[in-house]
Amino acid sequence: NAGVTQTPKFRVLKTGQSMTLLCAQDMNHEYMYWYRQDPGMGLRLIHYSVGEGTTAKGEVPDGYNVSRLKKQNFLLGLESAAPSQTSVYFCASRFQATDGYTFGSGTRLTVV
């Protein structure tokens, strides 16, 4: 049982490049989330999904897009990376709205 798996674990991008972060869960969870973690700011919600085919904006959605074509996968895209997007990105999922989250191990992204 892998839980929540994020790929890649590390990435360095040049300004203006694009990339997609993949989050996969094998727990049949309905809800999935993308957060970014920055020093002194805790975790801030980027986008989330309450089920297959649905997405919604979180607290800091600008510069990111997401898709949830399959229940088990939640993709986070950066169309044109900026240095301000240097961060650690965490994916999380949960079965129902009152459960705690299960987190992935994170993706450390550096934009130069």
Next chain:
Amino acid sequence: AQRVTQPEKLLSVFKGAPVELKCNYSYSGSPELFWYVQYSRQRLQLLLRHISRESIKGFTADLNKGETSFHLKKPFAQEEDSAMYYCALTLDSSYKLIFGSGTRLLVRP
């Protein structure tokens, strides 16, 4: 807007000393509150949630609705407790967790 405040960025204690990590929230309804822990270079893990009123690794937290607080306590800190701790809340009809900015706990030998 709903907020979670963790006033201390760093809390340093000696092994065996009591620990209290503060968490205050602003929300007038009935939130569900959680504490998450992140050990060095590991993923965040659920430590405890107020609704289950359980004690994990010796930590407890009591929801005080009058003071809108959910402080995390442990009577005797251990070196392995050194980590980043996040308080978080989820709202009645929401699907999202709102996190505080975190407190780094350092337990010195």
